[in-house]
Amino acid sequence: xxxxxxxxxxxxxxxxxxxxxxxxxxxxxxxxxxxxxxxxxxxxxxxxxxxxxxxxxxxxxxxxxxxxxxxxxxxxxxxxxxxxxxxxxxxxxxxxxxxxxxxxxxxxxxxxxxxxxxxxxxxxxxxxxxxxxxxxxxxxxxxxxxxxxxxxxxxxxxxxxxxxxxxxxxxxxxxxxxxxxxxxxxxxxxxxxxxxxxxxxxxxxxxxxxxxxxxxxxxxxxxxxxxxxxxxxxxxxxxxxxxxxxxxxxxxxxxxxxxxxxxxxxxxxxxxxxxxxxxxxxxxxxxxxxxxxxxxxxxxxxxxxxxxxxxxxxxxxxxxxxxxxxxxxxxxxxxxxxxxxxxxxxxxxxxxxxxxxxxxxxxxxxxx
Amino acid sequence: xxxxxxxxxxxxxxxxxxxxxxxxxxxxxxxxxxxxxxxxxxxxxxxxxxxxxxxxxxxxxxxxxxxxxxxxxxxxxxxxxxxxxxxxxxxxxxxxxxxxxxxxxxxxxxxxxxxxxxxxxxxxxxxxxxxxxxxxxxxxxxxxxxxxxxxxxxxxxxxxxxxxxxxxxxxxxxxxxxxxxxxxxxxxxxxxxxxxxxxxxxxxxxxxxxxxxxxxxxxxxxxxxxxxxxxxxxxxxxxxxxxxxxxxxxxxxxxxxxxxxxxxxxxxxxxxxxxxxxxxxxxxxxxxxxxxxxxxxxxxxxxxxxxxxxxxxxxxxxxxxxxxxxxxxxxxxxxxxxxxxxxxxxxxxxxxxxxxxxxxxxxxxxxxxxxxxxxxxxxxxxxxxxxxxxxxxxxxxxxxxxxxxxxxxxxxxxxxxxxxxxxxxxxxxxxxxxxxxxxxxxxxxxxxxxxxxxxxxxxxxxxxxxxxxxxxxxxxxxxxxxxxxxxxxxxxxxxxxxxxxxxxxxxxxxxxxxxxxxxxxxxxxxxxxxxxxxxxxxxxxxxxxxxxxxxxxxxxxxxxxxxxxxxxxxxxxxxxxxxxxxxxxxxxxxxxxxxxxxxxxxxxxxxxxxxxxxxxxxxxxxxx
Numbered sequence: 001x002x003x004x005x006x007x008x009x010x011x012x013x014x015x016x017x018x019x020x021x022x023x024x025x026x027x028x029x030x031x032x033x034x035x036x037x038x039x040x041x042x043x044x045x046x047x048x049x050x051x052x053x054x055x056x057x058x059x060x061x062x063x064x065x066x067x068x069x070x071x072x073x074x075x076x077x078x079x080x081x082x083x084x085x086x087x088x089x090x091x092x093x094x095x096x097x098x099x100x101x102x103x104x105x106x107x108x109x110x111x112x113x114x115x116x117x118x119x120x121x122x123x124x125x126x127x128x129x130x131x132x133x134x135x136x137x138x139x140x141x142x143x144x145x146x147x148x149x150x151x152x153x154x155x156x157x158x159x160x161x162x163x164x165x166x167x168x169x170x171x172x173x174x175x176x177x178x179x180x181x182x183x184x185x186x187x188x189x190x191x192x193x194x195x196x197x198x199x200x201x202x203x204x205x206x207x208x209x210x211x212x213x214x215x216x217x218x219x220x221x222x223x224x225x226x227x228x229x230x231x232x233x234x235x236x237x238x239x240x241x242x243x244x245x246x247x248x249x250x251x252x253x254x255x256x257x258x259x260x261x262x263x264x265x266x267x268x269x270x271x272x273x274x275x276x277x278x279x280x281x282x283x284x285x286x287x288x289x290x291x292x293x294x295x296x297x298x299x300x301x302x303x304x305x306x307x308x309x310x311x312x313x314x315x316x317x318x319x320x321x322x323x324x325x326x327x328x329x330x331x332x333x334x335x336x337x338x339x340x341x342x343x344x345x346x347x348x349x350x351x352x353x354x355x356x357x358x359x360x361x362x363x364x365x366x367x368x
Numbered sequence: 369x370x371x372x373x374x375x376x377x378x379x380x381x382x383x384x385x386x387x388x389x390x391x392x393x394x395x396x397x398x399x400x401x402x403x404x405x406x407x408x409x410x411x412x413x414x415x416x417x418x419x420x421x422x423x424x425x426x427x428x429x430x431x432x433x434x435x436x437x438x439x440x441x442x443x444x445x446x447x448x449x450x451x452x453x454x455x456x457x458x459x460x461x462x463x464x465x466x467x468x469x470x471x472x473x474x475x476x477x478x479x480x481x482x483x484x485x486x487x488x489x490x491x492x493x494x495x496x497x498x499x500x501x502x503x504x505x506x507x508x509x510x511x512x513x514x515x516x517x518x519x520x521x522x523x524x525x526x527x528x529x530x531x532x533x534x535x536x537x538x539x540x541x542x543x544x545x546x547x548x549x550x551x552x553x554x555x556x557x558x559x560x561x562x563x564x565x566x567x568x569x570x571x572x573x574x575x576x577x578x579x580x581x582x583x584x585x586x587x588x589x590x591x592x593x594x595x596x597x598x599x600x601x602x603x604x605x606x607x608x609x610x611x612x613x614x615x616x617x618x619x620x621x622x623x624x625x626x627x628x629x630x631x632x633x634x635x636x637x638x639x640x641x642x643x644x645x646x647x648x649x650x651x652x653x654x655x656x657x658x659x660x661x662x663x664x665x666x667x668x669x670x671x672x673x674x675x676x677x678x679x680x681x682x683x684x685x686x687x688x689x690x691x692x693x694x695x696x697x698x699x700x701x702x703x704x705x706x707x708x709x710x711x712x713x714x715x716x717x718x719x720x721x722x723x724x725x726x727x728x729x730x731x732x733x734x735x736x737x738x739x740x741x742x743x744x745x746x747x748x749x750x751x752x753x754x755x756x757x758x759x760x761x762x763x764x765x766x767x768x769x770x771x772x773x774x775x776x777x778x779x780x781x782x783x784x785x786x787x788x789x790x791x792x793x794x795x796x797x798x799x800x801x802x803x804x805x806x807x808x809x810x811x812x813x814x815x816x817x818x819x820x821x822x823x824x825x826x827x828x829x830x831x832x833x834x835x836x837x838x839x840x841x842x843x844x845x846x847x848x849x850x851x852x853x854x855x856x857x858x859x860x861x862x863x864x865x866x867x868x869x870x871x872x873x874x875x876x877x878x879x880x881x882x883x884x885x886x887x888x889x890x891x892x893x894x895x896x897x898x899x900x901x902x903x904x905x906x907x908x909x910x911x912x913x914x915x916x917x918x919x920x921x922x923x924x925x926x927x928x929x930x931x932x933x934x935x936x937x938x939x940x941x942x943x944x945x946x947x948x949x950x951x952x953x954x955x956x957x958x959x960x961x962x963x964x965x966x967x968x969x970x971x972x973x974x975x976x977x978x979x980x981x982x983x984x985x986x987x988x989x990x991x992x
Contacts, residue, residue: 024958025958025959025960027958028954028955028956028957028958028959028960029955029958029959029960031951031955031958031959032952032955032956032958032959032961032965033965035948035951035952035955035965035966035967035970036965036966036967038966038967038969038970039970040970041951041955073947073948073951076936076939076940076943076944079943079944079947080943080947082947082951083947083950083951083954086950086951086954086955086958087950087954089954089958090953090954090955090957090958093957093958094957114950115950116950
């Protein structure tokens with residue numbers, strides 16, 4: 001059973017890789033033909049300007065509107081970025097074909113070997129987003145990953161697909177520090193699990209505590225440390241755990257406006273990634289720490305800063321914050337103008353959060 | 369004329385200039401050396417211009433004792449291939465102040481040849497050495513003079529005079545003077561350089577005291593048309609000038625001496641007859657129409673004196689008092705002054721009136737001034753409050769002032785006649801600019817003639833950009849009547865106009881490599897100082913300068929925008945050449961092909977068309 005599933009999934013992965021390569025080839029061939037016919041190559045790219053980012057209620061995420069921009073090699077002001085994008089497609093093509101991984105930073109440095117100039121990494125990062133927008137595929141599909149790593153722990157069997165490890169199984173509860181969510185894990189086949197829920201937690205410290213307290217066993221859960229705002233590889237993994245393994249996802253963050261938004265991005269994506277559709281877990285639930293929890297549990301607090309308050313007002317304009325707990329908690333934060341960290345529960349003992357708060361919230365999540 | 373000269377002689381112009389030499393640019397050894405160079409070079413060029421000779425000017429400055437430190441004595445020599453000066457005029461021309469050939473109203477570099485004499489005077493004062501003048505007017509004999517100036521008497525002292533045979537016409541003037549070449553050198557070199565730009569038809573050579581030779585060959589083979597001498601314009605006149613003109617216009621009362629009486633006798637056909645007074649008058653009446661003016665005047669006088677030839681021989685006319693109708697004369701026989709009354713009804717009285725009181729105002733205006741017709745003259749008389757037939761000779765001082773004021777104020781005179789001006793012309797100016805600065809872009813303009821205070825003037829201007837021109841512009845080269853102006857640029861009207869210009873409007877930014885050449889031609893340049901270095905900001909001149917500069921700036925702006933486009937096209941072509949091959953390389957692998965696409969077509973065909981077009985347009989603009 002297990003084996004067949006693994007094989008099936010592996011086939012799916014190969015299929016996916018083939019599609020990516022096919023798509024890159026199509027794009028390349030079109031430009032090749034243009035040049036061969038003495039024409040300046042051009043293509044259209046969805047506009048990522050603020051005016052073209054709209055919230056799709058059905059999809060429950062931000063998406064790009066219909067505006068697109070023509071990028072032409074004839075336009076001398078676009079020529080440089082056109083070439084950069086061509087190089088990136090070429091580089092991504094090699095990565096995908098050879099099943100090699102790269103990071104954003106690595107891409108930036110690799111460019112120099114091809115006489116492609118990026119002024120800084122943010123310029124190359126931006127071109128990577130362009131490639132995502134043109135292909136509607138996340139960069140991870142092209143084997144490009146961010147530097148920052150989040151981690152995962154719990155009873156989950158996987159099989160690697162990366163070269164040299166193909167088919168190698170691994171159980172993610174074998175190592176108490178957790179497993180870093182990098183390219184090999186993101187691309188691995190998810191085989192099976194005994195867990196019934198995924199708990200995404202904002203902080204490394206609490207992640208370690210949860211492992212120590214064997215939350216994975218006590219609550220049959222897979223614990224993921226998002227390390228602040230969840231990287232896209234982590235969001236991809238969360239989505240796969242939800243979609244492929246059928247696990248519900250809950251999010252536990254600090255009791256402030258940034259925590260609330262970390263949960264929201266996992267649930268419905270960010271405006272920055274409005275060009276991508278496969279990074280959201282619309283069913284993910286934010287369970288705390290809520291603003292109302294601060295009062296309810298009498299948590300020690302610190303006052304909100306100017307920028308915290310400004311962020312509250314900004315989010316009030318976001319269509320996703322117009323109803324439900326999202327709106328309610330935001331309003332309370334603004335009212336009390338104070339915030340609390342997950343560690344605040346230590347006031348009532350080191351295991352208070354795992355012993356008392358978490359069970360209550362897990363129970364509550366069922367009704368959310 | 370002669371009476372005016374006598375007036376000056378009484379003050380002694382030499383002495384006057386000796387005590388006021390600062391005014392003429394001889395304030396210190398540096399400035400003096402530079403001014404002396406200018407005066408001689410400009411005289412040489414003027415002399416050649418006047419005779420239509422392509423000038424060849426050779427300037428030599430030599431230190432008397434090269435070991436000494438500045439300031440020290442230098443020998444300054446300027447040789448030309450001009451018409452030379454007649455040997456008999458040389459002592460006066462170079463040995464007195466205020467003797468010159470440049471009278472009359474037309475454009476010339478110097479006015480009365482004053483500056484050269486000043487330089488000679490300065491040389492004599494500082495070194496006590498004579499000026500050496502060598503002149504040949506026929507290209508066969510050369511007269512060489514060594515002259516000193518008697519400052520008190522304003523008279524030349526001929527130290528030495530020799531003649532020898534030569535093969536070339538021309539003049540050479542050599543003076544010894546105190547100067548400071550280490551300081552003046554740069555200005556003198558600039559002066560020679562800039563002079564050759566505005567005198568492209570001249571060949572100028574300069575041997576400097578350090579043994580360096582600066583040669584500026586002629587690069588235009590034709591001399592611009594010489595100016596014509598013309599009458600003054602009423603707006604440019606003052607009381608003194610009117611007074612001189614009246615003197616010139618009046619017929620002098622003839623001296624009734626033996627010669628004159630002989631002439632009258634002859635004209636009347638009475639050479640051998642001694643007729644009575646009555647008979648003489650009858651004969652004259654018959655012959656009146658054929659008589660000359662002079663003879664008519666003598667007959668008219670005779671009619672009142674009632675004398676025969678014998679008696680006439682013994683008197684001298686003292687005064688003709690027209691208002692009181694009396695004729696005064698000195699009788700040598702009786703040794704006393706006598707008078708007779710004149711009958712105003714007599715036709716002889718009218719004849720005398722014309723002679724003594726000068727022309728009527730209207731005739732004076734139409735005959736003595738440029739572009740004044742009888743209608744304008746009559747209109748003016750009314751405007752000024754004079755009767756049209758008012759006799760010029762009968763004007764009182766007050767009336768002369770009134771006349772002079774009215775001449776300035778009357779607006780219906782035609783604009784001054786510019787034929788007395790000698791601009792260089794657009795073509796030689798452009799040629800000069802291109803040769804001197806090797807720019808990417810040149811534009812020149814000659815404005816139509818205009819006038820200030822009755823003096824006609826023409827502005828010529830050129831502008832050049834890029835090429836070998838140094839950045840940090842605009843660099844302004846100022847000229848007035850083909851003289852480069854090097855000192856005191858700060859207060860000059862040209863600089864004012866240039867500095868007032870907002871160059872950003874003409875797409876010129878930063879420290880652009882560009883130059884402006886401005887040439888003001890006029891019968892009188894309104895210099896701010898006697899040193900002839902900066903031009904005062906007369907409103908009319910400023911306006912013309914502004915119009916010229918605006919016109920050229922617009923052309924430059926058009927060029928700049930084409931140049932910008934051409935540069936863009938070039939830049940674009942470079943970008944294509946850099947990036948298209950990379951795109952080709954990457955898409956080849958992406959498309960899974962082995963051979964790169966043939967993108968060369970794209971680089972060769974598409975791009976050059978753009979830049980070719982821009983270059984063509986650029987040339988068009990330049991050729992406009």
